[in-house]
Amino acid sequence: MSTVVLEEPIVAIIPRWRVMAGKLLRNRAAVVGGSVVLALLLLAAFAPWIAPYDPFKINPVQRLKPPSFQHWFGTDEVGRDLLSRIIFGTRYFLLICLITASISATIGTLLGLIAGAGSALTDSIIMRIIDILLAFPYILLVLVVVAILGPSLWTGMAAVGIAGIPGYARLVRSSVLTVKREDYVTSARALGASDAEILFGTVLPNVMSPLIVYLAFATPLSALIASALSFAGLGTQPPAPEWGAMLVNSRTYLFSAWWAVAAPGMALFISIFGMNILGNGLRDVLDPRS
Amino acid sequence: MAQYVVRRLLLLVPVVIGILLITFLMKALIPTDAVTAMYQGQLSEKEAAQAIATLRAKYHLDLPWYQQFFIYVGDLMQGDFGESIRLRKPVIDEIGYRYVNTILLTALSLVIALVLGLTTGILAAARRNTWLDVTATTVGLFGISMPAFFFGLLLILVFSVWLRILPVVPHGWMAIILPAFALGIIEAAPLSQVARSNMIDVMRRDYILAARARGQSEMALIFRHALPNALIVVLTVVGLQIGNLLGGAFIVETIFSWHGIGELAVNAIQWRDFALTQAIILISAATYLIINLVADIMYAWLDPRVELVS
Amino acid sequence: MAAGIRSPHTLLDIKGLRTQFGSGRNPVNAVQGIDLQIGAGEILGLVGESGSGKSVLALSILRLIQSPGRIIGGSILFDGKDVLAMSNRELSGWRGRDIGIIFQQPQSCLNPVRRIGWQVAEPLRQQEKLSRKAAWDKAVTLLRSVGIPAPEEKALAYPHQLSGGQAQRVMIAVALALRPRLLIADEPTTALDVTIQAQILELLRDSCRDFGTSLMLVTHDLGVVARLADRVAVMYAGRIVEEGPVAPMLTAPSHPYARGLLDAAPRLGQMGGLRLRDIPGSIPDLSQPMPGCAFAPRCELRANLGLSACLGELPPFIPISEHHAARCWALPQADGIYSTPMTMGTRA
Numbered sequence: 004m005s006t007v008v009l010e011e012p013i014v015a016i017i018p019r020w021r022v023m024a025g026k027l028l029r030n031r032a033a034v035v036g037g038s039v040v041l042a043l044l045l046l047a048a049f050a051p052w053i054a055p056y057d058p059f060k061i062n063p064v065q066r067l068k069p070p071s072f073q074h075w076f077g078t079d080e081v082g083r084d085l086l087s088r089i090i091f092g093t094r095y096f097l098l099i100c101l102i103t104a105s106i107s108a109t110i111g112t113l114l115g116l117i118a119g120a121g122s123a124l125t126d127s128i129i130m131r132i133i134d135i136l137l138a139f140p141y142i143l144l145v146l147v148v149v150a151i152l153g154p155s156l157w158t159g160m161a162a163v164g165i166a167g168i169p170g171y172a173r174l175v176r177s178s179v180l181t182v183k184r185e186d187y188v189t190s191a192r193a194l195g196a197s198d199a200e201i202l203f204g205t206v207l208p209n210v211m212s213p214l215i216v217y218l219a220f221a222t223p224l225s226a227l228i229a230s231a232l233s234f235a236g237l238g239t240q241p242p243a244p245e246w247g248a249m250l251v252n253s254r255t256y257l258f259s260a261w262w263a264v265a266a267p268g269m270a271l272f273i274s275i276f277g278m279n280i281l282g283n284g285l286r287d288v289l290d291p292r293s
Numbered sequence: 294m295a296q297y298v299v300r301r302l303l304l305l306v307p308v309v310i311g312i313l314l315i316t317f318l319m320k321a322l323i324p325t326d327a328v329t330a331m332y333q334g335q336l337s338e339k340e341a342a343q344a345i346a347t348l349r350a351k352y353h354l355d356l357p358w359y360q361q362f363f364i365y366v367g368d369l370m371q372g373d374f375g376e377s378i379r380l381r382k383p384v385i386d387e388i389g390y391r392y393v394n395t396i397l398l399t400a401l402s403l404v405i406a407l408v409l410g411l412t413t414g415i416l417a418a419a420r421r422n423t424w425l426d427v428t429a430t431t432v433g434l435f436g437i438s439m440p441a442f443f444f445g446l447l448l449i450l451v452f453s454v455w456l457r458i459l460p461v462v463p464h465g466w467m468a469i470i471l472p473a474f475a476l477g478i479i480e481a482a483p484l485s486q487v488a489r490s491n492m493i494d495v496m497r498r499d500y501i502l503a504a505r506a507r508g509q510s511e512m513a514l515i516f517r518h519a520l521p522n523a524l525i526v527v528l529t530v531v532g533l534q535i536g537n538l539l540g541g542a543f544i545v546e547t548i549f550s551w552h553g554i555g556e557l558a559v560n561a562i563q564w565r566d567f568a569l570t571q572a573i574i575l576i577s578a579a580t581y582l583i584i585n586l587v588a589d590i591m592y593a594w595l596d597p598r599v600e601l602v603s
Numbered sequence: 604m605a606a607g608i609r610s611p612h613t614l615l616d617i618k619g620l621r622t623q624f625g626s627g628r629n630p631v632n633a634v635q636g637i638d639l640q641i642g643a644g645e646i647l648g649l650v651g652e653s654g655s656g657k658s659v660l661a662l663s664i665l666r667l668i669q670s671p672g673r674i675i676g677g678s679i680l681f682d683g684k685d686v687l688a689m690s691n692r693e694l695s696g697w698r699g700r701d702i703g704i705i706f707q708q709p710q711s712c713l714n715p716v717r718r719i720g721w722q723v724a725e726p727l728r729q730q731e732k733l734s735r736k737a738a739w740d741k742a743v744t745l746l747r748s749v750g751i752p753a754p755e756e757k758a759l760a761y762p763h764q765l766s767g768g769q770a771q772r773v774m775i776a777v778a779l780a781l782r783p784r785l786l787i788a789d790e791p792t793t794a795l796d797v798t799i800q801a802q803i804l805e806l807l808r809d810s811c812r813d814f815g816t817s818l819m820l821v822t823h824d825l826g827v828v829a830r831l832a833d834r835v836a837v838m839y840a841g842r843i844v845e846e847g848p849v850a851p852m853l854t855a856p857s858h859p860y861a862r863g864l865l866d867a868a869p870r871l872g873q874m875g876g877l878r879l880r881d882i883p884g885s886i887p888d889l890s891q892p893m894p895g896c897a898f899a900p901r902c903e904l905r906a907n908l909g910l911s912a913c914l915g916e917l918p919p920f921i922p923i924s925e926h927h928a929a930r931c932w933a934l935p936q937a938d939g940i941y942s943t944p945m946t947m948g949t950r951a
Contacts, residue, residue: 146558154562235442250442257449257450257454283434503704503774504725506667522716
């Protein structure tokens with residue numbers, strides 16, 4: 004039976020982002036994860052003022068000293084202050100996150116939009132290529148690009164960024180295909196909107212939520228792979244205070260100076276952990292299904 | 294069933310060609326070609342030019358790319374993966390035993406990941422929102438955030454240095470324990486999450502409510518009704534998971550000096566030994582492809598909803 | 604107090620049942636104080652629109668309410684046993700054996716990865732302790748008795764290979780496998796094709812009659828009730844507003860909401876010149892306190908008579924005849940209105 008609503012409920016119109024922000028602030032995981040990310044940003048921005056020592060200053064007298072009042076995290080095999088190197092390392096970490104995420108997300112989203120909204124032929128060409136790329140395990144794809152470009156900080160980032168493209172493309176394509184079938188897109192089309200208007204005005208905003216959640220989980224994974232590359236000597240090269248690269252030499256001293264391994268390892272772990280629980284919080288807020 | 298397998302295999306043809314093209318192109322895209330790399334700085338300029346010309350002809354580097362590609366595929370068919378510039382021997386000789394080692398490591402860590410991941414995931418789902426669930430979820434999050442190389446070093450530190458349970462340089466079967474656990478524990482985390490969320494999803498379904506309404510006990514609901522459904526979905530993830538294990542082997546093998554193809558790949562890339570790199574990537578991709586094919590076929594076989602005859 | 608027909612044996616006796624969802628400041632009171640009896644062998648139709656709480660009531664009776672919902676008050680006696688006091692183990696033994704339920708979506712109520720025969724046989728093996736072979740044979744017999752063609756083959760099929768009607772037949776077979784004394788059918792035909800609905804209803808009625816099973820038929824469809832029920836209870840906003848034998852309930856209901864439902868129901872033969880009437884307004888927010896009659900804000904009768912009590916105080920059940928009662932403040936004052944035959948289209 005049909006019913007007629009007599010009185011419209013009076014609801015104050017609050018912008019969607021403010022509702023989301025409010026929900027995020029009440030989500031414990033998001034707050035903890037967000038604090039970690041914020042701390043990383045602050046450390047990176049003010050590294051020269053916060054760090055007690057020069058991160059590159061070699062001091063053979065002070066080599067492999069355990070944590071002490073002078074050197075909170077101890078010193079490494081050439082006497083550099085680990086705390087200072089960790090603090091400067093945040094810059095590398097965030098740079099890696101930014102560059103890899105930008106490469107994968109921008110190109111992947113574009114490809115996904117084109118495949119999802121374009122003609123059947125474009126779609127199948129793009130998706131066949133994506134399928135082939137996805138036939139490689141993720142790390143293997145990274146290694147393919149590193150093998151071609153040669154190992155360095157920038158090629159490592161490019162490799163991780165490129166290897167992340169297929170994931171984004173597939174996510175965006177399937178979201179676009181879902182959204183395309185929704186009534187509001189049909190009605191926008193019925194109202195005479197052009198394809199581009201529909202794609203960027205109607206479809207993209209509705210794809211944003213899954214995209215943000217994916218970004219929140221894919222970015223720490225990229226950072227993890229990039230630091231693993233550095234650790235294997237295929238990414239950032241020592242003496243840069245990148246956390247993965249810091250382990251290259253210090254792992255030799257694992258038995259005598261565990262702190263030289265623990266400091267960069269823990270820094271990496273805490274940062275990734277923070278980003279992952281921020282992702283959990285974002286997913287809880289943005290994904291209506293969970 | 295046979296029909297399904299054939300159909301699935303036919304779908305693989307373009308993917309296989311794509312993989313071959315990529316590994317082939319790796320060589321073409323590399324700025325210095327292999328021969329130049331081989332003799333760099335070792336010979337006088339004149340000698341070098343001569344050697345390079347001979348070798349270029351020998352390796353067909355003077356032919357157009359598509360002919361090179363057919364020669365490349367033809368060689369592969371005959372089991373010729375080229376010659377390692379650094380090791381000065383056929384690639385296949387070096388890869389053979391290392392491949393077996395990597396498969397051993399991957400298989401053992403998969404078993405560890407499955408046992409740990411599935412039990413914690415199912416338990417967490419069954420005791421949802423209890424301390425057990427919270428612990429399992431938190432530990433899972435730790436596992437996802439833990440860099441494999443750091444975790445591997447931690448395991449060495451704890452078991453070999455502090456507890457002295459395992460020798461620092463283990464031999465024989467002992468050598469596989471730590472790398473297998475390092476990989477297995479880390480990969481258990483996402484498996485556990487998938488198992489948990491799938492179990493929770495399945496436990497919300499109408500057929501579980503209907504079975505409960507027929508007087509089935511909680512244990513029966515979890516194991517007889519929900520688990521078969523949840524496991525089918527988990528299976529699809531396991532295929533992808535094996536990709537992570539194969540990938541993770543690159544790092545873990547390096548740390549534990551486990552002589553698999555992962556360790557070799559890291560070295561090969563640093564040596565700029567392209568024939569070797571190319572072969573390892575090709576073999577890993579092929580392995581991954583076959584594993585996913587098997588997972589797909591198992592999925593089709595286990596899930597009655599997938600129609601096997603079209 | 605509801606004036607139920609006192610059959611020689613009251614099988615299910617619900618008193619003051621309250622079920623709540625959510626917590627915090629504004630929990631939703633989905634069922635707010637229900638009194639209901641079902642006699643042995645009786646067919647009760649429970650009618651209401653979606654959101655009236657009828658499905659929650661059905662699940663509450665079986666104690667199948669899942670968190671964040673919970674039963675917060677009242678009592679349920681099944682053949683004298685206190686259902687709300689049963690342990691999990693006792694519940695397991697009771698469900699299936701003494702009471703069964705079938706739902707609206709039969710396809711989603713069958714486990715997609717188990718064979719039909721397995722699902723019908725399972726209660727027989729678990730609760731009757733039959734052997735695998737004996738349970739399977741009995742499952743095939745049951746499938747045959749609910750009208751599944753070629754039951755030996757269909758027992759080997761999976762749920763997705765069945766049509767909706769067949770799936771509901773299977774659900775009936777499963778629910779009746781242990782010959783429970785009460786079957787609750789929650790919108791059993793709503794999801795089915797119209798042509799199948801009548802067959803399924805007949806099957807339900809005949810099976811219940813054969814097994815001596817009482818039936819509680821939960822539906823929004825008055826046509827379904829007219830076909831099967833001995834007695835009807837109309838639910839609105841978590842309460843029963845009128846209860847009585849099927850004949851007066853479907854020809855001259857007393858509660859303005861029950862009348863509204865009847866006016867809104869399409870009937871054959873009347874479709875020609877007459878318009879269907881809808882009930883203006885919508886179901887109230889069950890998380891807000893409602894001191895009076897929940898239907899009052901939508902009630903035209905209240906507006907016409909200018910009654911003030913409706914919004915302030917919950918009306919008691921006011922008897923209309925021996926087994927027929929309704930909760931409406933207008934009843935004592937509006938004698939004349941209810942004795943006149945129903946008129947259509949008065950609002951227009």
